[in-house]
Amino acid sequence: MKSRGLAALQANAALTTFDFNRRELGEHDVNLDIAYSGICHSDIHQVRQEWGPAIFPMVPGHEIAGTVTGIGSSVTKFAVGDLIGVGVYIDSCRTCESCKQGLQQYCESGMTGTYNSLERDGKTVAYGGYSNNFVINQDYAVHIPANLSLAGVAPLLCAGITLYSPLKKWGVKPGMKIGVMGLGGLGHMGVKFAHAMGAEVTVFSHSPDKATDALAMGADHFVVTKDISTLKPLYKTFDLILNTVSADLDINIYLDMLKLDGTLVVIGLPGVPYSVNADSLLNGRRRIAGSMIGGIPELQEMLDFCGQHSIVSDVEIISADYANTAYERTVASDVKYRFVIDATSI
Ligand code: NAP
Ligand code: ZN
DSSP, X not given: OEEEEEEESSTTOOEEEEEEEOOOOXXXXXXXXXXXXEOOHHHHXXXXXXXXXXXXXXXXXXXXXXXXXXXXXXXOSOOTTXXXXXXXXXXXXXXXXXXXXXXXXXXXXXXXXXXXXXXXXXXXXXXXXXXXXXXXXXXGEEEOOTTSOHHHHGGXXXXXXXXXXXXHHTTOOTTOEEEEEOOSHHHHHHHHHHHHTTOEEEEEESOGGGHHXXXXXXXXXXXXXXXXXXXXXXXXXXXXXXXXXXXXXXXXXXXXXXXXXXXXXXXXXOSSOOOOXXXXXXXXTXXXXXXXXXXXXXXXXXXXXXXXXXXXXXXEEXXXXXXXXXXXXXXXXXXXXXXXXXXXXX
């Protein structure tokens, strides 16, 4: 199938228009026309090889919202015309313990990424969502509630699920005190979900100008992190802190803000190791955990939750020729709060 996308032809290269072929529709596949594709900071990390060697040319994009245009002969989950979402992976082994539990993101042989990855045949390069169309096995795509704006839904496919999943895993409920570090694409979804689940939400941000937005999204408190001494009164007050910061930082200060048995969940992936003070862990029996996106059943659950609570991402819709500028602005923490490419402009 002929596709047109935006690609980095080599590491660190600017995104340019790129024509390529996707596989033809298979028996269990669905074709879709992409309407919107979100720009995740993970796209930038990979184009810049901040996580190690990557596959080029790379068509990034794993926050895909569109409409089904064709279905394979055995497809029962979707019909032509349905709204459809595709997230961070397009396949997995389907047989390991993780896959059997619906936790395909933790597939023991590795999930097949939506891009910067080889499909399960070990040779077909997977090209992502900065493009006009897509083909995917029906089991790895989800339904989008019709009452939500499609542009605002696209970022839910990664940013949304990545924050929804740990909030569910750690049992967030009314009365709990939750911290969200970084008010970017992921962080702002964490604020919206934690608020909808009834928690008291504090945003930790190094961008003072985001305060009004954070409170409008449902945060109860906004803390500027530039002056560490202002954080002292918050020591030992949080049940759960979600770290969505894309850059390296001192996480010990945040560990010290956890209550007895509190958990700091690492979500941001700066590509360098964190250093941890043993004292900050021991004192309060604190934990550091990690969380990566979510499984397919939870992805659908999250979208249904968004449909019920009218939750979408705050987006800035851009055309393809703005994507390189959007990368620079994202790295500069100047995104309010997710760039979404209008795929018709590619
Ligand atoms: P983003 O939109 O760029 O947001 C990151 C936020 O981190 C920024 O808006 C900024 O918030 C804060 N920040 C950035 N640089 C900082 C610095 N030098 N010091 C302090 N704070 C800084 O990125 P994103 O798309 O939300 O992704 C965030 C991270 O999560 C990335 O590393 C990404 O690769 C990773 N990620 C992980 C998963 C997973 O499954 N675990 C999934 C997707 C993405 P303030 O302006 O409010 O300070
Ligand atoms: Zn992502």
